[in-house]
Amino acid sequence: MTIVVVGSVALDNIETPAGKTTGSLGGASTFFAVAASLYHPVSMVGVVGQDFPQEHLDLFASRSIDLSGLQVVDGNTFSWSGRYLQDLDSAETLDTQLNVFADFNPVIPDAFSSAEYLMLANIDPDLQIQVLGQVKSPRLRVLDSMNYWITSKREALTRAIGLVDIVILNEGEVRLYTGENNLYLAAEQILALGPRVLVAKKGSNGSLLALRNANGKISFFLAPAYPIKHVVDPTGAGDCFAAGFVGYLARSGDLTELDLRRAVIHGAVVASFKIEDFSLGRLVSVSMDEIIARYDELTAAIYFDHPAEQATKGLSEPLII
Amino acid sequence: MTIVVVGSVALDNIETPAGKTTGSLGGASTFFAVAASLYHPVSMVGVVGQDFPQEHLDLFASRSIDLSGLQVVDGNTFSWSGRYLQDLDSAETLDTQLNVFADFNPVIPDAFSSAEYLMLANIDPDLQIQVLGQVKSPRLRVLDSMNYWITSKREALTRAIGLVDIVILNEGEVRLYTGENNLYLAAEQILALGPRVLVAKKGSNGSLLALRNANGKISFFLAPAYPIKHVVDPTGAGDCFAAGFVGYLARSGDLTELDLRRAVIHGAVVASFKIEDFSLGRLVSVSMDEIIARYDELTAAIYFDHPAEQATKGLSEPLII
Numbered sequence: 058m059t060i061v062v063v064g065s066v067a068l069d070n071i072e073t074p075a076g077k078t079t080g081s082l083g084g085a086s087t088f089f090a091v092a093a094s095l096y097h098p099v100s101m102v103g104v105v106g107q108d109f110p111q112e113h114l115d116l117f118a119s120r121s122i123d124l125s126g127l128q129v130v131d132g133n134t135f136s137w138s139g140r141y142l143q144d145l146d147s148a149e150t151l152d153t154q155l156n157v158f159a160d161f162n163p164v165i166p167d168a169f170s171s172a173e174y175l176m177l178a179n180i181d182p183d184l185q186i187q188v189l190g191q192v193k194s195p196r197l198r199v200l201d202s203m204n205y206w207i208t209s210k211r212e213a214l215t216r217a218i219g220l221v222d223i224v225i226l227n228e229g230e231v232r233l234y235t236g237e238n239n240l241y242l243a244a245e246q247i248l249a250l251g252p253r254v255l256v257a258k259k260g261s262n263g264s265l266l267a268l269r270n271a272n273g274k275i276s277f278f279l280a281p282a283y284p285i286k287h288v289v290d291p292t293g294a295g296d297c298f299a300a301g302f303v304g305y306l307a308r309s310g311d312l313t314e315l316d317l318r319r320a321v322i323h324g325a326v327v328a329s330f331k332i333e334d335f336s337l338g339r340l341v342s343v344s345m346d347e348i349i350a351r352y353d354e355l356t357a358a359i360y361f362d363h364p365a366e367q368a369t370k371g372l373s374e375p376l377i378i
Numbered sequence: 379m380t381i382v383v384v385g386s387v388a389l390d391n392i393e394t395p396a397g398k399t400t401g402s403l404g405g406a407s408t409f410f411a412v413a414a415s416l417y418h419p420v421s422m423v424g425v426v427g428q429d430f431p432q433e434h435l436d437l438f439a440s441r442s443i444d445l446s447g448l449q450v451v452d453g454n455t456f457s458w459s460g461r462y463l464q465d466l467d468s469a470e471t472l473d474t475q476l477n478v479f480a481d482f483n484p485v486i487p488d489a490f491s492s493a494e495y496l497m498l499a500n501i502d503p504d505l506q507i508q509v510l511g512q513v514k515s516p517r518l519r520v521l522d523s524m525n526y527w528i529t530s531k532r533e534a535l536t537r538a539i540g541l542v543d544i545v546i547l548n549e550g551e552v553r554l555y556t557g558e559n560n561l562y563l564a565a566e567q568i569l570a571l572g573p574r575v576l577v578a579k580k581g582s583n584g585s586l587l588a589l590r591n592a593n594g595k596i597s598f599f600l601a602p603a604y605p606i607k608h609v610v611d612p613t614g615a616g617d618c619f620a621a622g623f624v625g626y627l628a629r630s631g632d633l634t635e636l637d638l639r640r641a642v643i644h645g646a647v648v649a650s651f652k653i654e655d656f657s658l659g660r661l662v663s664v665s666m667d668e669i670i671a672r673y674d675e676l677t678a679a680i681y682f683d684h685p686a687e688q689a690t691k692g693l694s695e696p697l698i699i
Contacts, residue, residue, distance in 0.1 A: 143559045238464045240582070241607045261561070262583040279584070279602040279679050286562045318682040357689035358600050359680050361639040368678035
């Protein structure tokens with residue numbers, strides 16, 4: 058019944074206009090697991106080195122995150138150093154030390170091989186495919202990736218995309234992968250590869266949910282971002298978005314178009330808490346009540362009229378994913 | 379009862395990835411007047427040269443646009459040449475021939491001096507101030523501007539902003555004017571100068587409506603853009619947005635926050651028709667039924683939940699602008 062997430066665990070060095078941190082807890086799997094644990098039990102599959110502080114393992118344990126898939130091996134933990142300038146929507150990588158992550162060979166513990174929800178965070182697409190082979194028949198397979206794999210491992214990434222239900226990418230990654238500038242056309246190209254759903258994240262501009270219905274028709278949901286005036290550190294915002302999204306779906310247990318739309322809004326809200334502090338500073342103290350409060354604020358912030366019943370009547374029909 | 383628009387009338391040469399045009403009808407006042415005439419009677423105040431084709435004057439007349447404020451003088455009409463690359467959100471100016479527009483001295487005919495709705499399209503802010511002095515007590519004063527005036531006539535622009543009710547700018551212009559990258563904080567800075575409302579347009583990412591309530595509290599409306607897959611020419615999209623916005627308000631006759639939100643959506647819809655063809659190609663044939671259809675589509679495309687009654691209860695109270 059758990060959500061299994063496979064991805065990086067890192068110690069980050071980050072500079073933003075609001076300050077800097079050294080050796081702070083990071084990595085896609087970290088952000089996803091801690092955030093998704095607000096919604097549903099999570100199991101992490103990843104690797105850290107001997108230098109990985111016990112306090113971080115304690116944090117994971119305090120969130121009831123299952124760590125039986127987290128390998129602790131000789132060497133140092135993956136480390137990313139990055140800088141954000143005034144435009145907080147994009148990072149500049151200053152240094153990447155793969156360390157123990159370079160030889161990461163994800164192994165799904167037997168106990169999780171029947172997991173219902175599988176999050177393939179941003180790792181080598183060949184490893185994503187390898188993980189897909191280890192999980193029997195997940196209800197939902199979600200894939201993230203990044204520019205690096207789009208340019209260096211395009212074929213493997215295309216195969217991986219063809220094997221999952223939902224793809225989550227930044228709008229820049231969607232354009233880079235498809236070569237199409239128009240985001241709606243680009244989304245259609247990605248759905249044509251197999252997935253039923255694409256979420257294109259647009260940072261402070263919200264996101265686009267593109268969904269292919271059972272009859273092949275594609276519909277778009279235009280989602281807002283939660284307004285944040287003082288962004289401290291966007292690192293991990295995308296992973297927290299994915300966590301709110303997958304976490305909400307796992308908690309809801311249903312898969313209608315309406316569930317997917319609400320899941321996107323939960324993603325936006327969880328990401329909005331993430332970016333208000335470095336590392337997990339704000340996120341670890343967030344409550345479900347606070348999440349619901351921002352969700353409710355967003356219902357009001359986008360309201361201008363009620364849709365006709367007819368226009369939304371298909372939204373509550375179960376999807377076969 | 380009329381909407382008076384003051385701004386440029388132009389003959390444009392435009393290149394986009396979809397093709398090119400030469401000497402096509404353009405200018406902020408043109409786009410605004412033709413689009414707003416779908417909603418409400420419009421009067422144009424502007425200037426053209428002797429070269430201005432009769433067919434364009436006939437087009438204005440066919441929309442019942444009052445041309446008594448349109449000066450026809452010796453010389454050639456203002457001409458703008460621009461190019462859009464793959465990213466259709468920003469234009470590169472290839473050439474600007476001010477011609478008769480260089481000495482434009484806007485004169486509001488006596489018949490319009492009691493106009494209720496005044497649209498100050500993008501012209502020299504000193505001229506915008508001069509026009510404000512010629513209209514007795516408009517119910518609504520709306521101002522547009524551009525980068526050029528922000529950098530070259532900042533003081534005059536600040537004075538003009540302080541004299542109007544609503545400012546409509548692109549997000550890039552909002553950031554340039556305020557020096558603030560965060561759009562919410564930047565919006566608050568502009569509202570602090572006097573206007574009750576700022577609309578920050580974000581192209582295909584929709585727009586932000588920031589509104590200062592009677593008690594000084596600022597609220598945000600997060601508005602989508604209407605999804606367009608095949609953008610042909612964005613020239614004039616901002617003017618058409620303003621036209622849908624002001625046109626809807628004039629037609630509605632009310633000024634509640636809900637009216638302003640719906641006006642923003644009308645702006646988005648009218649702009650969406652504009653960009654589907656060069657010049658006024660698509661816009662001249664648009665009907666109110668088609669506008670309402672896209673408006674209704676947008677209600678459905680952003681829906682994920684109904685807001686609590688309490689959260690939206692203030693939206694229908696009349697604003698004192």
